[in-house]
Structures are given as structure tokens and as C-alpha cells.
Amino acid sequence: MPAQKDTILAISSSPRRHGNSELLLQFFVRALEKKGLNVSSIRVNDLNIRPCQACDSCAKTGECILKDDMQSIYPRVAAARAMVLASPIYFGTLSGQLKIFIDRFQCWWQAKYQLKKPKVTLEMGKLGYFISVGAMKKKEYCEDALKIAKIYYHNINYHYYGSLCYRGIDEKGAILKKPDALQEAYTVGELFAEEILSRKSNA
Numbered sequence: 469m470p471a472q473k474d475t476i477l478a479i480s481s482s483p484r485r486h487g488n489s490e491l492l493l494q495f496f497v498r499a500l501e502k503k504g505l506n507v508s509s510i511r512v513n514d515l516n517i518r519p520c521q522a523c524d525s526c527a528k529t530g531e532c533i534l535k536d537d538m539q540s541i542y543p544r545v546a547a548a549r550a551m552v553l554a555s556p557i558y559f560g561t562l563s564g565q566l567k568i569f570i571d572r573f574q575c576w577w578q579a580k581y582q583l584k585k586p587k588v589t590l591e592m593g594k595l596g597y598f599i600s601v602g603a604m605k606k607k608e609y610c611e612d613a614l615k616i617a618k619i620y621y622h623n624i625n626y627h628y629y630g631s632l633c634y635r636g637i638d639e640k641g642a643i644l645k646k647p648d649a650l651q652e653a654y655t656v657g658e659l660f661a662e663e664i665l666s667r668k669s670n671a
């Protein structure tokens with residue numbers, strides 16, 4: 469889909485298609501669409517992307533030299549009004565798929581901090597949301613993942629807006645037995661949509 473058609477990016481990072489985090493994301497997205505927003509879905513596991521090689525070429529140009537699927541992602545993130553990331557908790561943090569995706573924004577970090585030419589500015593008012601699901605009941609199991617999502621949004625000049633973290637959910641699709649969780653994802657999706665719509669479009 470061309471960049472100008474994207475309004476909101478819904479980024480699922482579990483390798484499980486229709487896994488728990490992706491299902492929550494789908495309920496969240498349903499609320500955005502009901503409010504008339506255009507949502508594009510991306511499954512990170514389906515992208516052909518390499519991890520950042522720390523080659524530092526981007527320190528001079530602000531661009532990544534790796535010619536893979538990230539090249540079509542950058543303009544979409546630059547054009548979107550908002551983004552929602554969804555991740556399972558793996559070893560107390562984000563999925564590896566999402567961490568690779570995030571690390572590939574090192575070129576945006578360089579563009580912002582070294583070259584003083586950010587790809588997105590805070591004044592554009594772009595918003596970021598984070599959804600995570602983990603098997604363990606302890607609250608601490610979500611905290612590191614959320615911290616990384618916040619650092620990501622900060623570095624790419626998206627305003628972090630909020631998060632949902634569900635714990636004690638393990639088997640694929642187990643979240644479907646938690647109607648309250650699905651309803652909450654829909655409700656916070658509505659609030660997120662209202663916040664996006666209250667801001668001037670910059671996409």
C-alpha cells in the first residue's frame with residue numbers, strides 16, 4: 469500500500485498468526501476502523517529484515533544501507549498519524565522480531581541526534597501505543613518490554629500514548645477466553661482513535 473494511504477500502522481510482532489497479542493491488536497484496530505480511521509497491518513515475522521549491522525553508514529546520511537523490507541517501512545512510519553505495536557513477552561522483553569525491527573531505526577536516531585534532521589518531529593503529533601501479552605502472572609514481566617517501546621517512540625518522535633499488558637495468557641488463542649480483555653482492547657482503541665482524531669492530520 470502506498471505511504472500516503474496509511475493513517476495508522478498496526479504492527480504485530482508475534483510469529484504466531486492469530487496469537488494472543490495479534491488478537492488483542494485486532495480488537496484494538498476494529499475500534500480505530502469503527503471511528504473511520506484507515507489502518508494498515510504489518511506482521512514483522514513476514515518481513516524480510518536483517519538485524520542492524522552497526523555499520524554506522526547512517527551516521528553520515530540518516531539512511532540505512534541494508535536493502536530489505538525495512539526500506540518500505542520507513543516512509544510508512546514517517547507518513548502515519550499513529551502506530552500501535554503488539555508483542556508477546558519473550559524472556560521478559562519484546563519478541564526478537566520486534567527488537568530487530570526497532571533496532572533498524574538506528575538510522576532515525578542518527579538523523580535526529582547526530583544530523584539534526586529528524587524524519588518526524590514532535591510537532592507533527594504522531595502517537596504510539598503498545599500492547600503485550602505474557603504467560604507469567606508477575607507484572608514485572610511486562611515492564612522491560614514497555615520500557616523499550618517507550619524508548620523507541622521517544623527516539624522516532626512519536627508521543628507515547630498508552631499500553632495494555634495482559635499476563636497469565638499462554639496457549640495460542642487463550643485470550644479469546646477473556647472477553648474482558650478483548651473488550652478492554654476495543655475500549656482503549658476507541659480512546660486512542662478519539663485522541664488521534666482530535667489532533668490535526670499530518671499524514
Ligand SMILES: Cc1cc2nc3c(=O)[nH]c(=O)nc-3n(C[C@H](O)[C@H](O)[C@H](O)COP(=O)(O)O)c2cc1C
Nearest residue numbers: 482487488489556557558559560602603604637638
Ligand atoms: C521464546 C518464548 C519466551 C517466552 N518468555 C516469556 C516470559 O519471559 N514471560 C512470560 O510471561 N511469557 C513468556 N512466554 C510466553 C508468551 O509470552 C505467551 O505464550 C504469549 O501468550 C504469547 O503471545 P502470542 O500468542 O501473541 O505469541 C514466552 C514464549 C516463548 C515462545
